[in-house]
Amino acid sequence: MDLKIWILFALATQSFAAVSSVEELGTLSPSSNCDVAALGKALCDQRIEVVEEKLKGVTTLMNQKLCEFQIKALRESGEQQKQICEYRIKEANQQISNAQKSAKTRTNGRNVPEPVASNLMPLFPGSKYYISKEKMSWHLASMFCKSNGMELASIETEAENNAILGVIGNENPKESYWLSGSDFGSEGTFYWTGTGLKISGFTYFERRQPDNHGGNEHCLQFWETSSTLAWNDHQCQLKFRFICEVNENVL
Incomplete structure (x- = not known):
């Protein structure tokens, strides 16, 4: 076999092996002619998509946690307001009770x-x-x-x-x-x-x-x-x- 042909065959074999190692990359078009640069770009794009998907998941999780935190804060704030209101009502009732118990005319x-x-x-x-x-x-x-x-x-x-x-x-x-x-x-x-x-x-x-x-x-x-x-x-x-x-x- 001619040496030139053998070298090209070896490069093509390595490129196809690299492509097959990438998850969900897909089948190369026959028109690619084993373009190494195209293979590298495709691999890079695939990795970027994977990272972006992971970022989307992290962002969604962060938004969910933030929402849960805000809801918790609102609930705690509402509970505090309820306690303050109950305290004020208790104080007012105590004052009324004290006034009613007093035997003095003012x-x-x-x-x-x-x-x-x-x-x-x-x-x-x-x-x-x-x-x-x-x-x-x-x-x-x-x-x-x-x-x-x-x-x-x-x-x-x-x-x-x-x-x-x-x-x-x-x-x-x-x-x-x-x-x-x-x-x-x-x-x-x-x-x-x-x-x-x-x-x-x-x-x-x-x-x-x-x-x-x-x-x-x-x-x-x-x-x-x-x-x-x-x-x-x-x-x-x-x-x-x-x-x-x-x-x-x-x-």
């Missing part, structure tokens, strides 16, 4: 403690009243009311006046009761110290009162008259019963 940030609160009487719409059995000077009576979350009573309408009289007049008409009225610093002009308002419009003064008898009567009270109780100015240091008032709107 007004302007102060407390009306027991047993004073249990003795409050709703004599007139919008207010409750504490009618004392104790006797004190006007100043001490005022301090007692304030320290228990109330004020000495301020009477601003005839209806309110009649409601209070209906209780104290029937209980013991011979007792006198301090109210919040005073003319300290404004001689002859009385103000309700419980509200800061001037006593005007409705009044219930006894005839010829207030008279500042002896120049030393500056505090207002329900005073026993011949037939009933009426308003009168009296000496503030004297001890009488008293009436405290608390506004129901701020209880």
Whole structure:
């Protein structure tokens, strides 16, 4: 056999062996004429396709893991929000429970403690009243009311006046009761110290009162008259019963 022909035959045999070792390369076209360069390019292309397929699989896996991670994060976030919400509801319910258990009546940030609160009487719409059995000077009576979350009573309408009289007049008409009225610093002009308002419009003064008898009567009270109780100015240091008032709107 001619040497040239033998060499070409050997090269062709090696090329076909290389092609057959590549998976899924396929059969060469008869027109390739055993082109070594074409064989190399085909082999390279096949390898690139294999790598690309593997990359596609990795990318798909990465996207799946990322999606699973995001779902997990959302679930955890939702669980945290649920726990926070439940905690807030629990706290709110606890506050409500504490308020319901409290035996104190509130007004302007102060407390009306027991047993004073249990003795409050709703004599007139919008207010409750504490009618004392104790006797004190006007100043001490005022301090007692304030320290228990109330004020000495301020009477601003005839209806309110009649409601209070209906209780104290029937209980013991011979007792006198301090109210919040005073003319300290404004001689002859009385103000309700419980509200800061001037006593005007409705009044219930006894005839010829207030008279500042002896120049030393500056505090207002329900005073026993011949037939009933009426308003009168009296000496503030004297001890009488008293009436405290608390506004129901701020209880």
